Amino acid sequence: MKTLPHAMHQYKVRPRQKGFSLIELMVGMTVGLILVAGLALMFANSSQSGNELEKSIRQIENGRYAVELLHDEISLAGYYAEIPLHGITYSSPEACATSALGFSLTTVPMPIMGISGSEVSATCLIDRLDNTPAFVVHRLSAEGAPVNPASAALGTTYVQSSRCSSDGVPFKAAAAGSASAFDLKAMDCATTNPQVRRYVSRVYYLASCSECGSVSDGIPTLKMAELRGTTMVAVPLVEGIENMVLEYGFDTNADGQPDVFQTNLSTTAGADKWDNVVAVRLHLLARTVDRSADYSDSDKTYQLGAASTVSGDTSGFKRRVYTSTVRIINEAGRRETVPYTPTSP
Secondary structure: OOOOOHHHHHOOOOOOOOOOOHHHHHHHHHHHHHHHHHHHHHHHHHHHHHHHHHHHHHHHHHHHHHHHHHHHHHHOOOOOOOOOOOOOEEEOOOOOOOOOOOOOOOEEEOOEEEEOOOOOOOOOOOOEOOOOOEEEEEEEOOOOOOEOHHHOOOOOEEEEEOOOHHHOOOEEEEEOOOOOOOOOEOOOOOOEOOOEEEEEEEEEEEEOOOOOOOOOOOOOEEEEEEEEOOEEEEEEEEEOEEEEEEEEEEOOOOOOOOOEEEOOOOOOOOOOOHHHEEEEEEEEEEEOOOOOOOOOOOOOEEEOOOOOEEEOOOOOOOEEEEEEEEEOHHHHHHHOOOOOOOOOO
């Protein structure tokens, strides 16, 4: 019997290598696709939640900013700096007036005036949202120090006060540019008072769009029409403000406190003049700028003051109401009476 060579004894047959079967491969791919789909769904939900959160945050910021902005503006209404208001009465210039501003030797413009939703005479309120109110604020600039007449903006109306009785007039309102426009004296009655303050006339209203033009974005926006030089210029302020209600607090007994609140002038005794307004209740309805899918607030109502209710809809916008009561400091303060309480020696 023959024996195999020694080399043949060293040879061993290796087992054949096997890969995944088709079934195993399909099962693995299915599990992988399920995991990927789950991760994609989680990412989509997270992204959507982030977008909704961003919309809500933006809405809250816009609403709060609008309230703060209007609060500050209303509280400063009727600020006339050094003008002695004893014996001075209020005039009622047109809301969009660029001339005939209401200044004379004995008159200054009304601190605040309301414009009802049905009034259409205010031509400077471009793209005004239908049936929404507006209001006008008149005052002198309170931001920063007074300016020197030499550096006053040309064409802009400024007011200069007299500090010398020999001038014969307590103040003068004029457009900057003329060398003799501001010639009232300082306390030494020799030099000219070097300080003037810019006249501020602003109308706050709601517009149907932020960016209007030939193609409107359709975003309801709080806007301001401001007197700049000899032109009323409309400026967008806060997007998403779609309704506004103002309740004016009228002082009927001249003690500086509001006795009755109403949305416009009426025949109520003592409350039929804008110069009796000493406070304002401000109600704003703010919405998100972008829609939310499958969202509806048609089952909700929003209370804007005592007599105004707004219903929700199916448009997909989320809404929130902001309310603030503002005291008109300059007008209310002049009316306040402090009871005298005698003290024993």
